[in-house]
Amino acid sequence: MRSDVTEYELSAPATLQEMLSLLAAEPGKYTPIAGGTELMVALGVGRLQSRSLLSLQHFQELRFLREEDGHVVIGANTTFTDLRRSALIAEHLPLLAQSASWTGAIANQNRGTLGGNIVNASPAADNPPVLLVYGASITLISASGMRTLDYNDFHLGYKKTQLRADELVHSVRIPLAYQGYRQYIRKVGTRNALAISKIALAGIARTEGTRIAEIRLGAASLTDRPIRCLAAEKALTGASLAADSLEATLQAGRAALAMEAKPIDDIRSTARYRSAVAENLLEEFLRSLAE
Amino acid sequence: MSKVQFLLNGQQQSVEVPPMKRLLDVLREDLRLTGTKEGCGEGECGACAVLMNGELVNSCLIPALQAEGTRLCTIEGVSTDGHLHPIQQCFLERGGAQCGICTPGMILATHQLLDKYPNPTMEQIQEGLGGNLCRCTGYMRIFESVQEAAALNPLAGK
Numbered sequence: 001m002r003s004d005v006t007e008y009e010l011s012a013p014a015t016l017q018e019m020l021s022l023l024a025a026e027p028g029k030y031t032p033i034a035g036g037t038e039l040m041v042a043l044g045v046g047r048l049q050s051r052s053l054l055s056l057q058h059f060q061e062l063r064f065l066r067e068e069d070g071h072v073v074i075g076a077n078t079t080f081t082d083l084r085r086s087a088l089i090a091e092h093l094p095l096l097a098q099s100a101s102w103t104g105a106i107a108n109q110n111r112g113t114l115g116g117n118i119v120n121a122s123p124a125a126d127n128p129p130v131l132l133v134y135g136a137s138i139t140l141i142s143a144s145g146m147r148t149l150d151y152n153d154f155h156l157g158y159k160k161t162q163l164r165a166d167e168l169v170h171s172v173r174i175p176l177a178y179q180g181y182r183q184y185i186r187k188v189g190t191r192n193a194l195a196i197s198k199i200a201l202a203g204i205a206r207t208e209g210t211r212i213a214e215i216r217l218g219a220a221s222l223t224d225r226p227i228r229c230l231a232a233e234k235a236l237t238g239a240s241l242a243a244d245s246l247e248a249t250l251q252a253g254r255a256a257l258a259m260e261a262k263p264i265d266d267i268r269s270t271a272r273y274r275s276a277v278a279e280n281l282l283e284e285f286l287r288s289l290a291e
Numbered sequence: 292m293s294k295v296q297f298l299l300n301g302q303q304q305s306v307e308v309p310p311m312k313r314l315l316d317v318l319r320e321d322l323r324l325t326g327t328k329e330g331c332g333e334g335e336c337g338a339c340a341v342l343m344n345g346e347l348v349n350s351c352l353i354p355a356l357q358a359e360g361t362r363l364c365t366i367e368g369v370s371t372d373g374h375l376h377p378i379q380q381c382f383l384e385r386g387g388a389q390c391g392i393c394t395p396g397m398i399l400a401t402h403q404l405l406d407k408y409p410n411p412t413m414e415q416i417q418e419g420l421g422g423n424l425c426r427c428t429g430y431m432r433i434f435e436s437v438q439e440a441a442a443l444n445p446l447a448g449k
């Protein structure tokens with residue numbers, strides 16, 4: 001049932017500092033709202049628990065995208081449209097441009113933010129697997145200061161993250177270190193781009209001759225959270241793509257990925273289907289490396 | 292209640308509303324502009340689309356307070372001096388509108404599309420209108436209306 005909007009409070013603190021002080025004074029009382037493309041849907045179907053919201057959408061100091069000592073730093077309020085319009089992202093981090101272009105349709109991309117996608121922490125979210133393969137770090141801000149974590153350590157479980165109730169995501173930072181890497185991403189959904197994915201795989205790899213020198217894989221919907229597929233990476237590092245060993249490499253990759261897949265069954269798909277499709281996507285990526 | 296002010300179709304507006312009230316309801320109930328439609332109420336259909344600071348957004352997902360200080364354009368603001376905008380004219384002539392529920396959103400999505408790509412390819416049209424669902428036309432007539440509007444280049448000189 002639709003919620004009664006008069007039961008909800010929303011205000012827009014004048015400054016980021018003021019917002020952080022409010023969060024620190026009563027941790028857990030307030031829910032931050034950025035583009036609202038998750039929270040307003042929850043409101044619509046009567047599932048928005050928090051009655052007190054604070055808007056951070058107007059903080060321009062969280063909406064930026066800049067190059068800094070060989071890294072790109074992206075503010076939490078950056079929208080998917082901002083990401084798609086950035087020449088820096090298009091040139092250096094094409095997988096992020098691609099995942100942004102899949103995060104709902106244009107109207108959704110104009111509002112939805114990278115910070116909201118990360119904190120909502122859906123296992124099916126489109127952008128976290130890309131941040132994982134690109135080796136991102138994440139900076140959190142609170143009244144007591146900033147801390148930076150390896151993004152790989154941020155997601156703890158189903159919709160559970162390291163974010164404390166008094167913190168906001170400030171930015172993510174990605175090394176500009178992937179020139180010469182082969183890059184791959186594919187999302188499988190019901191209505192391709194617009195639908196929430198049933199499964200998605202992102203990968204980057206560096207080859208030396210016919211050998212895989214380095215490979216990183218990130219997946220959505222393969223477990224209860226966005227993950228790096230470390231077992232498959234390990235099985236494939238150093239593996240040969242030469243014609244006479246390709247089949248063995250594909251088998252090793254598929255088997256390792258199957259071991260770490262613990263997909264959930266939900267309304268969008270079954271675990272068996274997800275696992276099988278993820279293996280097929282990995283095979284597609286590996287075959288493209290062999291070409 | 293919060294006081295929220297914005298520029299709507301070129302006119303300054305001020306409303307006193309619950310801050311979490313959906314912009315869609317503010318437009319339809321408080322400002323009596325019923326051109327903006329509600330389909331799904333969940334961001335999936337685009338019937339409620341408006342332009343906010345020139346960008347297409349779904350008004351069912353925007354709390355009133357976040358419209359503060361913005362520039363909004365609804366379907367009522369697309370025509371000028373009682374004359375249909377060329378995009379509207381093309382939808383009318385090419386059968387791009389049947390029951391009309393999706394039409395305001397389709398027209399605003401087309402507006403943003405042609406702003407960005409004055410000569411869109413079929414792929415760009417499909418992406419630009421990808422968040423707008425239509426239960427009547429089967430889409431082909433809508434795409435043809437958009438192509439026709441692009442050929443007339445309604446936004447040239449803007």
Ligand SMILES: Cc1cc2nc3c(=O)[nH]c(=O)nc-3n(C[C@H](O)[C@H](O)[C@H](O)COP(=O)(O)OP(=O)(O)OC[C@H]3O[C@@H](n4cnc5c(N)ncnc54)[C@H](O)[C@@H]3O)c2cc1C
Pocket residue numbers: 031032033034035036037038039040041056076077102103104105108111112113114115116117118119120124125126127167168169170193194195196197333334335
């Ligand atoms: C029609 C539709 C289609 C969609 N399709 C996709 C899709 O294909 N792929 C996909 O991944 N997602 C999709 N989404 C989900 C959504 O658009 C994204 O998750 C988006 O990134 C959410 O960002 P937001 O700013 O709108 O979040 P909000 O709704 O504002 O917030 C989401 C969560 O993040 C928290 N939050 C936001 N910013 C911060 C911050 N800086 N610090 C701390 N907490 C914060 C909020 O408290 C809340 O818990 C879709 C949504 C809709 C409505």
Ligand code: FES
Pocket residue numbers: 328329330331332333334335336337338339340349350351352
């Ligand atoms: S009513 Fe807003 S997108 Fe459907």
Ligand code: FES
Pocket residue numbers: 387388389390391392393394424425426427428
């Ligand atoms: S004309 Fe009826 S929904 Fe499009």
